Each structure stands twice: as C-alpha cells, then as structure tokens.
Amino acid sequence: MDISLTSQQHDSKARRFWQGTIAMMPLSIAVLPWGLLAGSFAIDSGLHPFEGQALSAILFAGSAQLVAMGMIKAGAGLTTMLLTTFFITSRHFLYSVSMRSKVAPLPLRWRLSLGFLLTDELFALVGHQSEKQFDRWYALGAGLSFYLFWNLATFAGILAGSFLPQLNELGLEFAVAATFIAIVVPGIKNLPVLLSVVTALLLSVALHFFKVEGALMVASIGAMATGYLAEELGGKKQ
Numbered sequence: 289m290d291i292s293l294t295s296q297q298h299d300s301k302a303r304r305f306w307q308g309t310i311a312m313m314p315l316s317i318a319v320l321p322w323g324l325l326a327g328s329f330a331i332d333s334g335l336h337p338f339e340g341q342a343l344s345a346i347l348f349a350g351s352a353q354l355v356a357m358g359m360i361k362a363g364a365g366l367t368t369m370l371l372t373t374f375f376i377t378s379r380h381f382l383y384s385v386s387m388r389s390k391v392a393p394l395p396l397r398w399r400l401s402l403g404f405l406l407t408d409e410l411f412a413l414v415g416h417q418s419e420k421q422f423d424r425w426y427a428l429g430a431g432l433s434f435y436l437f438w439n440l441a442t443f444a445g446i447l448a449g450s451f452l453p454q455l456n457e458l459g460l461e462f463a464v465a466a467t468f469i470a471i472v473v474p475g476i477k478n479l480p481v482l483l484s485v486v487t488a489l490l491l492s493v494a495l496h497f498f499k500v501e502g503a504l505m506v507a508s509i510g511a512m513a514t515g516y517l518a519e520e521l522g523g524k525k526q
Contacts, residue, residue, distance in 0.1 A: 327445020405431030
C-alpha cells in the first residue's frame with residue numbers, strides 16, 4: 289500500500305510538472321527569436337562563445353543581457369553597466385515580494401530554485417495564483433522548461449552568429465517587444481497599472497528620441513512613481 293501511495297504521489301508531481309511545462313510553452317516558443325538574438329549579439333559584441341552562453345546560463349535575464357552586451361560593444365564603464373543592469377532587473381525584487389507568501393513556507397532548495405527561475409514569464413503565469421492555487425511542481429515545470437528553451441536558443445544564436453554575421457539585421461529584436469507586450473497587456477486590469485504602462489511607453493519613446501542618457505532608468509522610475517501616485521490618490525478618494 290505504501291508503494292502504491294508513493295507511486296501515485298510521484299505520478300501526481302510529474303503530471304503537475306508537465307502541466308507547467310505545457311502552460312509555459314507559448315511563451316517558451318515566443319522567446320526563441322529573442323534567445324537567437326542574444327546568442328548572435330554576444331558574438332557580435334566580441335564575447336567568447338562560452339561567455340555568451342554563460343550569460344544565459346547564469347544571469348538568465350534577456351533584457352539585461354542584451355543591454356549589457358550593447359554597452360560592452362559601446363565600451364561603457366563597469367559602473368554604468370552595473371547600475372543599468374540593476375535598474376533593468378529591479379522589477380524581479382517586486383516579483384519576489386509578491387511571491388513571498390507562496391514560496392516562504394517551502395524548503396530552502398525550493399526557494400533558491402524557484403527564485404533563480406523567476407522571470408517575467410513565470411511571474412505572468414503563476415504570480416496571480418492564490419496561496420492555495422500555487423503549486424511548486426507546476427511552477428518548477430514552467431520555469432525550468434523556459435530556462436532550457438532560453439539556453440538552447442542562445443546556443444543556436446551563438447552558432448548562427450559565428451557563421452552569419454548579419455543575423456542581427458534580420459529584425460529579431462522585435463521578439464523582445466512582442467514578448468513583453470504579451471506579458472504586460474493581460475495584466476492591465478486597473479487604472480494605476482494602465483497609467484504606469486502609458487507613462488513608461490511615452491517616456492521611453494520621448495527620451496530615446498531626444499537621446500537622453502539613462503532613458504530606460506528614467507522611464508522605469510517615472511512609470512513606478514505614476515502608478516504609486518495613482519493608487520494612493522485612488523485610495524484616498526474611496
């Protein structure tokens with residue numbers, strides 16, 4: 289009876305793991321051009337193929353990788369790179385705070401694993417779940433499958449970038465915008481979020497047009513401030 293129960297538990301874990309993998313599949317496929325771009329851009333930036341792959345395997349942050357490699361190619365200083373990368377990835381701190389009540393009761397190995405795998409895509413998939421709905425095996429399947437897809441796409445991009453130097457000119461960077469649009473739009477469910485998105489859009493375009501340094505950081509801070517003020521004013525009116 290104990291063997292039967294253990295077998296059922298194992299099957300249940302495997303089923304939930306694959307359910308997470310399948311649920312993440314549309315975003316995993318959508319990120320493939322982005323991964324190809326990251327891999328080819330690493331070669332174009334002068335990085336060794338091993339270094340380019342290591343960025344995806346260790347840093348595992350697409351937007352930060354692309355920006356960092358662009359800054360490496362432009363000869364930016366280390367301090368500027370670190371500050372820019374910090375602001376780009378700071379949203380993950382907010383993700384972790386939002387997920388804390390769901391992940392905190394888990395053993396350390398689970399907290400570290402899911403913390404490393406926590407991306408925009410994984411948060412979009414499980415961030416809205418309640419503590420009762422959240423399932424560690426489902427989240428692991430989703431996060432790990434996305435990690436593997438990203439690294440395989442990066443590897444393919446590195447190979448392609450080594451033999452096709454013009455790969456960066458194929459417009460693959462649109463995959464970055466398309467992926468974030470697919471993540472952000474479903475999450476616009478109230479006025480503060482809408483105002484944050486609109487502010488980020490307008491500021492990023494305007495600042496980029498006027499070639500303002502640190503445009504991404506300014507747009508991010510402006511969007512967060514707008515959302516916060518809108519939520520505070522809305523709460524006071526109620």
